[in-house]
Amino acid sequence: xxxxxxxxxxxxxxxxxxxxxxxxxxxxxxxxxxxxxxxxxxxxxxxxxxxxxxxxxxxxxxxxxxxxxxxxxxxxxxxxxxxxxxxxxxxxxxxxxxxxxxxxxxxxxxxxxxxxxxxxxxxxxxxxxxxxxxxxxxxxxxxxxxxxxxxxxxxxxxxxxxxxxxxxxxxxxxxxxxxxxxxxxxxxxxxxxxxxxxxxxxxxxxxxxxxxxxxxxxxxxxxxxxxxxxxxxxxxxxxxxxxxxxxxxxxxxxxxxxxxxxxxxxxxxxxxxxxxxxxxxxxxxxxxxxxxxxxxxxxxxxxxxxxxxxxxxxxxxxxxxxxxxxxxx
Numbered sequence: 001x002x003x004x005x006x007x008x009x010x011x012x013x014x015x016x017x018x019x020x021x022x023x024x025x026x027x028x029x030x031x032x033x034x035x036x037x038x039x040x041x042x043x044x045x046x047x048x049x050x051x052x053x054x055x056x057x058x059x060x061x062x063x064x065x066x067x068x069x070x071x072x073x074x075x076x077x078x079x080x081x082x083x084x085x086x087x088x089x090x091x092x093x094x095x096x097x098x099x100x101x102x103x104x105x106x107x108x109x110x111x112x113x114x115x116x117x118x119x120x121x122x123x124x125x126x127x128x129x130x131x132x133x134x135x136x137x138x139x140x141x142x143x144x145x146x147x148x149x150x151x152x153x154x155x156x157x158x159x160x161x162x163x164x165x166x167x168x169x170x171x172x173x174x175x176x177x178x179x180x181x182x183x184x185x186x187x188x189x190x191x192x193x194x195x196x197x198x199x200x201x202x203x204x205x206x207x208x209x210x211x212x213x214x215x216x217x218x219x220x221x222x223x224x225x226x227x228x229x230x231x232x233x234x235x236x237x238x239x240x241x242x243x244x245x246x247x248x249x250x251x252x253x254x255x256x257x258x259x260x261x262x263x264x265x266x267x268x269x270x271x272x273x274x275x276x277x278x279x280x281x282x283x284x285x286x287x288x289x290x291x292x293x294x295x296x297x298x299x300x301x302x303x304x305x306x307x308x309x310x311x312x313x314x315x316x317x318x319x320x321x322x323x324x325x326x327x328x329x
Contacts, residue, residue, distance in 0.1 A: 001026065001098045001116070004085050005106075006034040006053075006078040009286045012044070013279035014104035017272070019046035021108040021241075030096075034085045036069070036077035038289040053081050056088045070320040071177065071308045073301065074288040078103065079153075079189045083172030086158055090165050099164075103154030105245040107272060109231055110238050114207050115157045122203035123163035124196055126151040127211040132219045141215075149190030151204075152211045154243050156193070167200045178311050208233055213243035214254040217265070224265040231264060244272050293321055300325045 003022050007015045012035075019031040023046045035041060036053040044050065057065045062084070072080040082101055089099045098119050100112070118125045129152050134141045158164040175189045196202045208221045212233075216222055221234045231239045246252060251269065259265045291299055303325045310316040310329035320329075 001029045001100060001112075002032060002089055002093060002096050003029055003100050003102055004032045004034065004089050005102050005104045006036060006081045006085055007104045008036045008074055008077045008288050009041070009283070010074075010288070011077075011104050012041070012283040013276050016044055016046065016279055016283075017275055018102060018104055018106050018108070019044070021106075022046070025108050025111050032085075032089065034081050036081060036288075036290070053077075053084070056081070056084055059088055059092065060084060066319045066321055067311070068176065069290050070299075071304055071311065072290075073304065074291055076187070077288070077290075079175065079187050082153060082156070082189055083168060083175045086156065086168040087165070087172050090158065090160050090168055094160065097160050098157065099160060100157045101155070102241070103243060103245065106154060106241050106243050108241045110209075110240050112210075112240055114205060114210070114240070118203045118205055119157060119159045122201050123159045123161050124167050124200050124202035125157040125205050126193060126196060126202060127155045127205050127207075128152070129211075129215050130219065131206055131208055131216070131221060147191070148187070149193055151190070151193040151196070152213075152243070153187065153190040153193055154213075154245075155211050155241070157205075163201050167196065167202070170199070177308065207237070207240065209238050209240040211241065211243055212239065212265075213245060214247075214251040217254045217258040224259075224263065224268065226264045226267075231268065242268065244269065290321075293324055295324060297324055303327075 005015055005018055015033050022029050022031050030048045031046060032049040032051070033044070033047050034053055034056055035050055040052055041050060053069065054065045057068070062068070069080060086099060086101055098116055100115060115125055128150055129145050130141060158168055171192065174192050177188065197204065208219070212222055221237070223234045224239065225232055227236065233239055244251065255266060255269060293299060306329050307316065307320055316329045
């Protein structure tokens with residue numbers, strides 16, 4: 001099994017924690033980091049390979065990298081490269097049967113056994129954001145999930161088969177967004193996964209121990225407990241992996257709302273933050289390479305939106321990083 005993830009330089013501490021957790025629980029698994037920066041970095045502990053997003057794109061024969069990455073901001077570097085990374089891993093490692101994409105904020109607590117089992121029957125495995133419906137009087141979570149996507153794009157597993165490669169290429173193409181009517185929001189790769197069970201031989205992994213995160217901490221089946229030296233969920237279900245994304249402080253707020261003061265998940269989050277702080281001393285946050293024109297001018301969000309629209313209508317050709325915020329597209 002190969003585990004792949006995507007980060008910019010500021011996300012390297014997350015990637016190192018992910019890689020360490022994978023190696024401790026699944027020593028035979030390989031970890032590859034796609035770095036969305038112009039300059040490469042030196043090797044990292046527990047990481048088997050590090051390639052830049054440009055190198056991965058070139059391997060796939062996609063030499064449009066500058067015009068492609070310009071459309072995305074630093075928060076979307078993972079969104080931009082998930083499809084390309086999966087396609088690359090399936091092609092570059094033909095002898096590897098199972099490929100798994102994990103967000104860098106993921107942390108593995110026990111071996112991901114169910115993924116391998118599911119990929120013996122299906123070519124794609126997805127995890128839903130929610131496994132329990134909301135109360136009858138409140139459908140706000142369902143409505144929000146319809147907008148953001150039913151399945152979590154932070155964990156996507158693919159078999160190295162014709163069907164698996166077909167899925168990865170489809171997702172790679174549709175994420176590019178060179179068409180009108182794009183989904184709103186920041187993480188625009190995710191809503192497209194709604195189609196995957198209809199388009200491909202895909203299975204839905206309903207194990208509550210996968211993708212525990214701020215959006216499902218309220219569910220009755222996902223209460224975290226300490227059992228001897230391991231963490232488990234309701235009914236002694238093993239905790240496989242958690243997503244420690246604290247986007248906009250949402251994890252902190254959901255912990256305060258859903259987790260008792262002596263709850264086990266608070267300890268998990270505290271330990272994770274402590275380790276992350278130590279790694280930030282080694283990898284302090286940096287400016288993103290692709291947030292600036294070659295002139296050094298910061299690229300405005302409005303400029304990226306104008307350029308994305310120009311790409312839809314093919315009204316601009318060339319390298320956008322040579323321009324400025326005042327350029328016409």
